[in-house]
Amino acid sequence: MKRILSMLFAACAGLSLAAGPASAHPHVWVVTKSSLVYAPDGTLIGIRYAWAFDDMYSAFATQGLEQKKKGEFTREELQPLAQVNVESLKEYDFFSAARIDGKKAVFTDPKEYHLEFNPKDTVLTLYFLLPLKTPAKMKTLTLETYDPAYFVDFQLAEKDAVALVDAPKGCEFSVGKPQEMTKEMAQRLAEIPPGGQIPADTFGAQFANKLSVKCP
Numbered sequence: 001m002k003r004i005l006s007m008l009f010a011a012c013a014g015l016s017l018a019a020g021p022a023s024a025h026p027h028v029w030v031v032t033k034s035s036l037v038y039a040p041d042g043t044l045i046g047i048r049y050a051w052a053f054d055d056m057y058s059a060f061a062t063q064g065l066e067q068k069k070k071g072e073f074t075r076e077e078l079q080p081l082a083q084v085n086v087e088s089l090k091e092y093d094f095f096s097a098a099r100i101d102g103k104k105a106v107f108t109d110p111k112e113y114h115l116e117f118n119p120k121d122t123v124l125t126l127y128f129l130l131p132l133k134t135p136a137k138m139k140t141l142t143l144e145t146y147d148p149a150y151f152v153d154f155q156l157a158e159k160d161a162v163a164l165v166d167a168p169k170g171c172e173f174s175v176g177k178p179q180e181m182t183k184e185m186a187q188r189l190a191e192i193p194p195g196g197q198i199p200a201d202t203f204g205a206q207f208a209n210k211l212s213v214k215c216p
Helices: 002-019 055-062 075-095 183-190
Strands: 028-038 044-053 096-100 111-118 123-136 140-145 152-156 162-165 172-176 210-214
Touching (some): 044 096, 055 075, 075 123, 096 123
Parallel strands (some): 028 152
Antiparallel strands (some): 096 140
């Protein structure tokens, strides 16, 4: 994703300068769905994500890609791009911060990944399984999906944002929505130049949605 984000950043920087400083952050918007996947014995295997990128990112990411039919992309045509995305996720810790029974969860390389393109809304959606390095039986889990630098903004889908797949009986989840942007925060973001970094990479965490799971 680094190469794609870098390409998009250059374009977005130009757009930000034209639109004014308030457009400096974020640059990419993602609507996310998260499914926690369990093994038959109740062990948590990992998280299956579906990330729908905004139409501008989708347009830049697919620019120049070969396609048999104009305005459409097959899964096979998008697979090299999907590979670039998932192989680069490790550098960003997969934009995922999770704790299982109070301990930091460690993920390994994404699996079962592919991209799909919706020609109606011209949006790319990245699907992948993010496995735990060590599958675990758990009583509690917290998961936050966010970019610390707030280059990418993650938002939960309005419908079916969270699912527990084959979870043990009695497992339940809740979602905590992030705080709303204050005038002071908006001003701080507006003061950051298009090519600048957010100090201490703190904004992303403030706008993260928090998923909590409890099992008997």
